[in-house]
Amino acid sequence: MKLRIVVTLKNGVLDPQGRAIQGALGGLGFAGVNDVRAGRLFEMDVADDTSDAAIDEMCRKLLANTVIENYRVERVA
Amino acid sequence: MKAAVVVFPGSNCDRDMAVAIETVSGVAPTMVWHGDAELPDRLDLIALPGGFSYGDYLRCGAIAARSPVMRAVIDAAGRGVPVLGVCNGFQILTETGLLPGALMRNAELDFVCRDVELSVENAGTMFTRGYHENETLRVPVAHHDGSYFADDATLDRLEGEGRVAFRYTGPVNGSARSVAGLLNARGNVLGMMPHPERAVEAAHGNTAGRRLFEGLLAAVA
Numbered sequence: 001m002k003l004r005i006v007v008t009l010k011n012g013v014l015d016p017q018g019r020a021i022q023g024a025l026g027g028l029g030f031a032g033v034n035d036v037r038a039g040r041l042f043e044m045d046v047a048d049d050t051s052d053a054a055i056d057e058m059c060r061k062l063l064a065n066t067v068i069e070n071y072r073v074e075r076v077a
Numbered sequence: 078m079k080a081a082v083v084v085f086p087g088s089n090c091d092r093d094m095a096v097a098i099e100t101v102s103g104v105a106p107t108m109v110w111h112g113d114a115e116l117p118d119r120l121d122l123i124a125l126p127g128g129f130s131y132g133d134y135l136r137c138g139a140i141a142a143r144s145p146v147m148r149a150v151i152d153a154a155g156r157g158v159p160v161l162g163v164c165n166g167f168q169i170l171t172e173t174g175l176l177p178g179a180l181m182r183n184a185e186l187d188f189v190c191r192d193v194e195l196s197v198e199n200a201g202t203m204f205t206r207g208y209h210e211n212e213t214l215r216v217p218v219a220h221h222d223g224s225y226f227a228d229d230a231t232l233d234r235l236e237g238e239g240r241v242a243f244r245y246t247g248p249v250n251g252s253a254r255s256v257a258g259l260l261n262a263r264g265n266v267l268g269m270m271p272h273p274e275r276a277v278e279a280a281h282g283n284t285a286g287r288r289l290f291e292g293l294l295a296a297v298a
Binding site: 068 | 251
């Protein structure tokens with residue numbers, strides 16, 4: 001089973017990297033970039049019988065730091 | 078003082094920490110490899126050193142926090158054994174949950190490597206008893222990810238409980254409420270971004286960090 005796990009910063013958590021990327025886009029002449037938030041994408045291949053609970057635990061225990069990050073699990077196939 | 082310094086792949090302040098502990102206490106600490114599941118018995122101090130454990134992969138300290146030795150460190154902290162985490166050690170402590178909050182990329186994105194001024198916010202702890210309340214001292218920092226984050230309710234609670242041990246007196250890395258060093262509720266776990274072990278001997282040009290180790294030594298004697 002293929003998974004895509006998207007980890008993003010929670011609202012209200014300052015993202016200096018996103019801000020720098022936003023500034024660089026402006027420097028390249030792209031107008032109207034109102035905000036950039038940088039995140040992380042994990043593409044994983046797990047056994048087909050992996051439970052939702054186990055996937056959720058992987059996210060909470062390691063892939064995301066739930067103090068500052070949210071996560072979203074997408075099943076690709 | 079019977080101390081252990083945990084060594085992770087990518088630690089680079091482990092020997093500095095060991096020399097500082099030996100210089101002050103007269104006893105060389107045991108160096109414990111991250112893959113070891115057990116710590117020596119009856120420790121007076123566990124030190125998590127600075128560096129770039131596991132290459133800072135995923136998040137700073139994230140992989141180290143899940144290494145076998147950290148289960149033993151968490152157990153020992155729960156029994157009241159003093160734990161000092163410096164720089165990457167502080168990041169590891171927040172990743173294990175022994176300390177609340179998280180350490181994020183410096184607000185200006187720079188790697189900050191210089192002496193900074195700290196104020197001692199709580200001198201009534203085993204780590205800070207060698208200092209006076211509100212005393213200021215200069216200690217080196219060297220980090221890229223030292224911007225402390227916790228939500229406002231958590232910060233209010235930490236301040237109310239006297240758990241902010243050290244604060245930066247000026248801008249350094251964007252830390253919430255200028256937090257530079259933080260204690261757990263019981264007061265036996267301290268995480269701090271500045272490096273007291275780099276300010277111990279006259280040859281360092283600064284001995285402001287020495288009193289932290291001397292205070293610990295007196296506290297566990």
